[in-house]
Amino acid sequence: MLSKLEKVLMPLAEAIGRNKYLMSVRDGFLVSTPLLIAGSIFLVIANFPIPAWTEWISSVVINPNTGETLATFLGKPSDATFTIMAVFAVMGISYSFAKHMNTNPLFGAAVGLMSWFLLMPYLVEGSVTVGETTQAVSLSGLTLGWLGAKGIFVGIICAFTSVHIYAWVERKGWVIKMPDGVPPTVVESFSALIPAIIVMTVFFIVNLIFGAFGTNAFQIIFEFLQTPLxxxxxxxxxxxxxxxxxxxxxxxxxxxxxxxxxxxxxxxxxxxxxxxxxxxxxxxxxxxxxxxxxxxxxxxxxxxxxxxxxxxxxxxxxxxxxxxxxxxxxxxxxxxxxxxxxxxxxxxxxxxxxxxxxxxxxxxxxxxxxxxxxxxxxxxxxxxxxxxxxxxxxxxxxxxxxxxxxxxxxxxxxxxxxxxxxxxxxxxxxxxxxxxxxxxxxxxxxxxxxxxxxxxx
Structure with missing residues (x-):
């Protein structure tokens, strides 16, 4: 059975192993791996399945001004890893893909994150209850759900698209060239200016189109995935x-x-x-x-x-x-x-x-x-x-x-x-x-x- 599976899956795995898109996703996720392992340790501690333990950490007040307990603080390492893992994934995928596209990986990671955040909605929906009246409110901010696993699929699309555009503009020669003697970091920074502006403009227009229909890219993709269910x-x-x-x-x-x-x-x-x-x-x-x-x-x-x-x-x-x-x-x-x-x-x-x-x-x-x-x-x-x-x-x-x-x-x-x-x-x-x-x-x-x-x- 093992030999039959190898005959079918090994050629497929080797073909995928040479695919720059899938290699970028694979290598990009590795950025978050040590962080997720570290965060999982604190997640186990905070949710250890002994009621007496969870009740105790919830009763120990650390910050008397805000009422934050030990349980709240134990949850923060998880929030800093699992909750915002898409940030690390988008950064890692963009960085890795930029290397495959033979362009500056640092600026590739930067434009990938920028394009992803540009498409992200900056409104947090909620409700406020005063007495017996409950009123819906919208506040400026980032929804943590989009920063986590719910936002990864959009992030992958943004990483590939933005780096593709960035590399294409570079190959066209549409860059600012500095005179000899200018420090290399300054040269690279000005060289990235026009490609970054073009990437930003493209994603600005995309976000504008979604906004004209009263929605956003994150919500559309999320609802599309839910439809069959x-x-x-x-x-x-x-x-x-x-x-x-x-x-x-x-x-x-x-x-x-x-x-x-x-x-x-x-x-x-x-x-x-x-x-x-x-x-x-x-x-x-x-x-x-x-x-x-x-x-x-x-x-x-x-x-x-x-x-x-x-x-x-x-x-x-x-x-x-x-x-x-x-x-x-x-x-x-x-x-x-x-x-x-x-x-x-x-x-x-x-x-x-x-x-x-x-x-x-x-x-x-x-x-x-x-x-x-x-x-x-x-x-x-x-x-x-x-x-x-x-x-x-x-x-x-x-x-x-x-x-x-x-x-x-x-x-x-x-x-x-x-x-x-x-x-x-x-x-x-x-x-x-x-x-x-x-x-x-x-x-x-x-x-x-x-x-x-x-x-x-």
């Missing part, structure tokens, strides 16, 4: 369809949970409330599909059920790139945080991993559904379990001990499904590491006149 409901087919869309969006770097959740989560939460009422009073009926079913039995370790992938990386892979990332991602994965894997392996725009990334959650959903439909596992009680609660414990709390056993069995099945696919990546990375080691050894063997010194005589 509007008719989802309380069925196994709906759950599977939602998760196929969710993981398909993640493949393109879009937070599928945000897109799907905007439509599907209100349905799931309502079903959970009905389950809770059913178990408390016996009134109504219980539902297999609900919020706890999604959170606790569809995926383990985050989208794609990547805790199985992390275990497969540690147990079956040999390349340092994969094994080191697996070890770093294990603890966050246990607490259902997987951004280090999504953007570090990466999953995004990785054709080798998209198949198991979509299959494993689907298998989890189908098996869990039929186990509950046949009465082998009780349906979820509707009790709210923290999303960071590790598997086994969460399944036990939501159903009974059988639910915990089912989670562990599905985790192992996920390892089996992921294993042949990650082995394909591992083989390629091993080859890259061996070539890099040979190149380094050859470089070390080269004799350079710079290494000679008359002091040695």
């Amino acid at each position: 509007l008719n989802l409901g309380d069925t196994l087919g709906a759950m599977v369809t939602a998760y196929i869309f969710l993981h398909f969006f993640w493949f393109f770097g879009v937070n599928g949970g945000s897109v799907v959740g905007a439509v599907f989560n209100p349905i799931l939460q309502t079903l959970s409330l009905e389950n809770l009422e059913f178990f408390r009073t016996g009134v109504g009926e219980g539902h297999i599909i609900c919020q706890q079913f999604q959170d606790l039995f569809a995926t383990f370790g985050g989208a794609g059920s990547t805790l199985s992938l992390v275990i497969a990386m540690i147990l079956f892979c040999k390349s340092r790139r994969i094994t080191d990332l697996g070890k770093l991602s294990l603890v966050p994965g246990i607490f259902n945080i997987n951004e280090p894997i999504i953007f570090g392996l990466p999953i995004v725009l990785n054709p080798t991993m998209i198949i198991p990334f979509m299959i494993v959650p689907t298998v989890n959903i189908v098996i869990s559904y039929f186990c509950m439909a046949m009465g082998l596992v009780p349906i979820c009680s509707g009790v709210n379990i923290p999303w960071t609660c590790p598997l086994g414990i969460s399944g036990f709390l939501a159903t009974n001990w059988v639910g915990g056993v089912l989670q562990i069995a599905l985790l192992i099945l996920g390892v089996v499904i992921y294993m042949p696919f990650i082995k394909i990546m591992d083989k390629q990375y091993l080859k890259d590491e061996e070539e890099a080691a040979k190149k380094k050894e050859a470089d070390d063997d080269d004799i350079s006149l710079d290494d000679l010194s008359f002091d040695d005589l």
Whole structure:
């Protein structure tokens, strides 16, 4: 089976590995990888699934003037990484793509960020309640949602388009040339002036067109992605369809949970409330599909059920790139945080991993559904379990001990499904590491006149 998969996927992976657009996305996301791993540590601490702990950190007031607690401050590292990760991604993708386009990468990163922020809406919608009156308000500012995973797809488009325009203007020779003797940094700065102005003008016109229709690029793309999800409901087919869309969006770097959740989560939460009422009073009926079913039995370790992938990386892979990332991602994965894997392996725009990334959650959903439909596992009680609660414990709390056993069995099945696919990546990375080691050894063997010194005589 592994050899057949290699014959199909290896040529595709090699072709994609030579594609400057996909290489730029891959390398661009690596900018945020160490930040996401660091932020995930604080995210686990802030959301550790022990009620006494979360209640205590929420009660410790750090700033008496604002009422900010220890929990608020523990959330700030997460806000500085996960919440604004699109900023790092756009910067990294633009920088990497500028190098592929043989132009200044620093100015490429700058125009990429500038064009992205130019399209971004600068209004925050909200409401203010005074007494019994609630009034909608609009305030100047940036919506954090667009700075995070929701804004990555627009960011990728802006990075490629802006750098393309910038490089095209440079090749046309439409640059300001400074006389000899001017410092190089000044020369580069003035040389970038006209290309940057043209990039800004193009994106200004694009933003003007969207504004004339009373909307913006971010909102249009986000709503377009939600359109196929509007008719989802309380069925196994709906759950599977939602998760196929969710993981398909993640493949393109879009937070599928945000897109799907905007439509599907209100349905799931309502079903959970009905389950809770059913178990408390016996009134109504219980539902297999609900919020706890999604959170606790569809995926383990985050989208794609990547805790199985992390275990497969540690147990079956040999390349340092994969094994080191697996070890770093294990603890966050246990607490259902997987951004280090999504953007570090990466999953995004990785054709080798998209198949198991979509299959494993689907298998989890189908098996869990039929186990509950046949009465082998009780349906979820509707009790709210923290999303960071590790598997086994969460399944036990939501159903009974059988639910915990089912989670562990599905985790192992996920390892089996992921294993042949990650082995394909591992083989390629091993080859890259061996070539890099040979190149380094050859470089070390080269004799350079710079290494000679008359002091040695």
